[in-house]
Amino acid sequence: MTKFFVLTAVILLAGCSSQASRMADCQAQGVSRDACYIAEQNRQTSITAAAEKQAMENAAKQYAQATSKVVKVRIAGVALKIYPADKQCYVDGVAAAMTEDNVDATTYKQGFYDVIHYKRTHKIVLLNKGQIIGRAKG
Numbered sequence: 001m002t003k004f005f006v007l008t009a010v011i012l013l014a015g016c017s018s019q020a021s022r023m024a025d026c027q028a029q030g031v032s033r034d035a036c037y038i039a040e041q042n043r044q045t046s047i048t049a050a051a052e053k054q055a056m057e058n059a060a061k062q063y064a065q066a067t068s069k070v071v072k073v074r075i076a077g078v079a080l081k082i083y084p085a086d087k088q089c090y091v092d093g094v095a096a097a098m099t100e101d102n103v104d105a106t107t108y109k110q111g112f113y114d115v116i117h118y119k120r121t122h123k124i125v126l127l128n129k130g131q132i133i134g135r136a137k138g
Helices: 002-014 019-028 033-067
Strands: 071-075 078-083 088-091 094-101 105-110 113-118 123-128 131-137
Touching (some): 078 131, 088 113
Antiparallel strands (some): 071 078, 105 113, 113 123
């Protein structure tokens, strides 16, 4: 079994070449050492640039997914729409003002309604004039 893993590793690494071997191959073709060095540097720069570009695209996709998340619930006949990434809340289509934001929860106020959105548990509590009228899982 160990021989199998060693053989597999040798086969996988056979396609890899080191910087020194690529420089030697380049010089063996009659190209000057300086030109081979510049070509190797350009190769490494292009690989790094491609990796950075892919990382930025992945980060942009993740950010777009996070910002597009909308919490929609109906509690006691009141429609709530919360955009956690933008810290926006709408109560029956009317914008609510953010009154508090901390590690655990964000609180919004619109008229007589208070909305508490718990970040960790994703629960939402709706209060009317300070009295709890309902809870929901967001």
